[in-house]
Amino acid sequence: MIEVRDLKKSFGPQRVLDGVSFRIETGESVVIIGRSGCGKSILLKHLIGLLTSEEGEVLVDGENLGRMNERQLLRVRHKFGMLFQGAALFDSMTVAENVGFALRRLGKLTEAEIAKKIGEALDMVELPGVEEKKPSELSGGMRKRVGLARAIVYQPEIVLYDEPTTGLDPIVADSIDQLILRVCERLKVTTVVVTHDMRSARRIGQRIMMLHRGKIYVTGTPDEIFRSQDPVVNRFVNGISDPKELYF
Amino acid sequence: MNFFSNKWIAEWLQGLGRITLLCQEAVHSLFTRKITWRDLIYQLHFIGVKSQSVVLITGAFTGMVLCAQTYFQFHKVRMDTATLAVVSVSMASELGPVLTALMVAGRVGAAMAAELGTMKVTEQIDALRTLATHPVDYLVVPRLLSAIIAVPLLNAEAIALGIGAGYVLGVSLLGIDPTYLWQNMLKYTVATDVMIGVIKSFIFGGIVAVIGCYKGMSCGEGAEGVGRATTEAVVYSSITILISNFFLTISLGELLSYL
Numbered sequence: 098m099i100e101v102r103d104l105k106k107s108f109g110p111q112r113v114l115d116g117v118s119f120r121i122e123t124g125e126s127v128v129i130i131g132r133s134g135c136g137k138s139i140l141l142k143h144l145i146g147l148l149t150s151e152e153g154e155v156l157v158d159g160e161n162l163g164r165m166n167e168r169q170l171l172r173v174r175h176k177f178g179m180l181f182q183g184a185a186l187f188d189s190m191t192v193a194e195n196v197g198f199a200l201r202r203l204g205k206l207t208e209a210e211i212a213k214k215i216g217e218a219l220d221m222v223e224l225p226g227v228e229e230k231k232p233s234e235l236s237g238g239m240r241k242r243v244g245l246a247r248a249i250v251y252q253p254e255i256v257l258y259d260e261p262t263t264g265l266d267p268i269v270a271d272s273i274d275q276l277i278l279r280v281c282e283r284l285k286v287t288t289v290v291v292t293h294d295m296r297s298a299r300r301i302g303q304r305i306m307m308l309h310r311g312k313i314y315v316t317g318t319p320d321e322i323f324r325s326q327d328p329v330v331n332r333f334v335n336g337i338s339d340p341k342e343l344y345f
Numbered sequence: 346m347n348f349f350s351n352k353w354i355a356e357w358l359q360g361l362g363r364i365t366l367l368c369q370e371a372v373h374s375l376f377t378r379k380i381t382w383r384d385l386i387y388q389l390h391f392i393g394v395k396s397q398s399v400v401l402i403t404g405a406f407t408g409m410v411l412c413a414q415t416y417f418q419f420h421k422v423r424m425d426t427a428t429l430a431v432v433s434v435s436m437a438s439e440l441g442p443v444l445t446a447l448m449v450a451g452r453v454g455a456a457m458a459a460e461l462g463t464m465k466v467t468e469q470i471d472a473l474r475t476l477a478t479h480p481v482d483y484l485v486v487p488r489l490l491s492a493i494i495a496v497p498l499l500n501a502e503a504i505a506l507g508i509g510a511g512y513v514l515g516v517s518l519l520g521i522d523p524t525y526l527w528q529n530m531l532k533y534t535v536a537t538d539v540m541i542g543v544i545k546s547f548i549f550g551g552i553v554a555v556i557g558c559y560k561g562m563s564c565g566e567g568a569e570g571v572g573r574a575t576t577e578a579v580v581y582s583s584i585t586i587l588i589s590n591f592f593l594t595i596s597l598g599e600l601l602s603y604l
Contacts, residue, residue: 188469199477
């Protein structure tokens with residue numbers, strides 16, 4: 098269970114998160130939506146302790162991340178897997194080395210067992226036979242799949258996705274959505290997805306939260322969000338710009 | 346003016362604090378965490394083996410220039426055979442460790458900052474942290490340990506080649522008597538000179554690795570951030586080496602004279 102209480106974060110004079118509070122139950126699949134630059138990725142990084150807030154708390158299974166040092170956070174991060182926006186694969190390593198990285202660092206399994214787990218994770222993301230390739234040889238969609246395989250290979254309890262479909266064509270984006278649903282279903286993990294791809298949000302989320310002006314503006318089921326008559330939500334969901342505002 | 350000078354001092358002190366914390370974390374990790382031998386060997390190869398050519402060329406030509414210049418002055422007072430002693434003492438305690446460290450700072454410190462900086466801007470360091478790996482354990486410790494091992498060895502090579510090159514130049518081109526040249530070198534080069542050089546090169550190796558890693562891990566966004574981190578790593582390492590060399594020469598000379 099993840100609980101966020103009155104989280105505030107600024108970068109210089111700009112306040113990005115201005116009192117964000119919510120709760121995500123174990124096994125739940127939540128999508129956080131919001132406009133580009135509204136602080137979605139910043140919020141996601143707070144959930145795993147990659148960033149620390151000025152005020153407020155992030156609790157993971159009752160443990161307050163704000164009170165932990167980097168070494169104590171490592172223990173909590175064993176519960177997490179994270180897929181980054183650009184996949185963040187280690188470019189000096191092969192796909193197999195990337196996927197098996199966490200298992201090797203744990204040092205509990207033999208090389209044969211690690212190789213088996215790597216194979217299973219790559220099968221799950223439908224990328225068999227790419228073990229010896231370097232990340233630079235892969236397409237954007239393949240990199241995201243490898244990133245996902247790396248995030249789930251050690252069977253975490255919570256998987257965080259930062260813009261999983263951004264920059265991908267609609268077909269590949271759809272396959273990534275299918276993959277996220279499959280991972281969620283098979284591994285019974287808590288899923289938190291940050292996206293502004295509304296099609297993706299509708300398919301993946303059991304619950305959607307919209308971040309607007311540093312706060313959770315609205316929370317609801319996908320149907321509630323898509324039927325909302327609130328002008329801010331409605332404009333975002335339907336991709337309608339406000340002529341009074343400049344968006345570029 | 347006052348605002349800018351205060352800001353600069355505050356930033357400088359913050360940087361100093363952060364680099365001290367990085368050193369503390371790295372030393373703590375060095376003694377408490379398991380070393381990844383594969384990474385250590387890779388870094389040893391990168392820092393030690395691949396820096397050979399640049400360090401050896403520097404050592405040889407510095408030794409020869411020093412020998413020639415010393416000879417030109419000593420020849421006026423008929424002290425030709427003391428030439429190699431000057432080369433030897435200078436190379437062992439000052440020029441060897443300083444020039445080796447500067448060369449390694451230019452080659453390895455820059456590469457460390459660029460590599461870690463690129464990892465930071467592409468979120469690879471964040472990815473390490475999400476995979477429950479402390480970046481200091483995985484990235485800093487192998488580089489620091491390798492630099493501390495490799496720089497003294499490179500220093501020894503540079504000193505040996507510098508003295509050897511000076512000897513060959515002195516005997517073959519300058520016509521100095523080889524026996525007296527060699528014997529005077531042995532007579533006036535004492536263990537303290539060599540000890541000072543070795544201790545300095547350990548410290549300089551640490552300086553290059555810590556500053557290179559720190560600059561990489563704290564670099565700004567984008568290509569500009571990586572470029573700036575790389576430049577700063579070389580400049581700050583070089584300045585730190587030159588300033589600390591002065592204080593080490595004074596303090597180590599005093600300290601070792603009591604032993």
